Amino acid sequence: MTFISTSQLDELDLQILDILIKDSRTPYLEIARICHVSGGTIHVRMKKMEDLGIIKGTKILLDMPKLGYDVCCFVGIYIDKASSYTKVIEQMSSIKEVVELHYTTGDYSVFAKVLCKNISDLQDLLMNSINTIDGIQRTNTFVSLSQPIDRNVQL
Structure with a gap:
């Protein structure tokens, strides 16, 4: 198991993750609006967290x-x-x-x-x-x- 150094994630990354934990279907542009950054920035940050293995995919929650x-x-x-x-x-x-x-x-x-x-x-x-x-x-x-x-x- 590889551990991620906290220096690899900043406050914006943690804010993005917090939004997605609450609703993983939140569109990138909505996340960008909440975080006061561009949609491109969110896309780059998401790709970085996927490459680091922090984000491993999305799941549907069933009742x-x-x-x-x-x-x-x-x-x-x-x-x-x-x-x-x-x-x-x-x-x-x-x-x-x-x-x-x-x-x-x-x-x-x-x-x-x-x-x-x-x-x-x-x-x-x-x-x-x-x-x-x-x-x-x-x-x-x-x-x-x-x-x-x-x-x-x-x-």
Whole structure:
């Protein structure tokens, strides 16, 4: 992982990022108006931050329950040995319900965020997909009842 020196970003860069965190669809000319600079300046700054890997793309945020995915849960995964890690990650990557995967410290080797349509689908996913992966010793599942906070990091 490459860390970005704070000297590579100035106040304008941080202001641009703050605007985009609030609404990533803000047009460059609107950002320029807010920042009191030209649209070209915003374009150059955006390109610089993309080249540095600070901006890695844009995403659409979906309301998953409205699309029929009513169960969000977190699965703590115990991997049997460190040498199984890469193989487990590769196989977990092919499971579409796994939307995030974190290599962690503490009780679990890996922590996964999973979205399913219902509890029956979750049970099937655990029994027939996740727990059948070679290298996974066992899992521990936590169902999310609600998500009262959902935000990006504030700069």
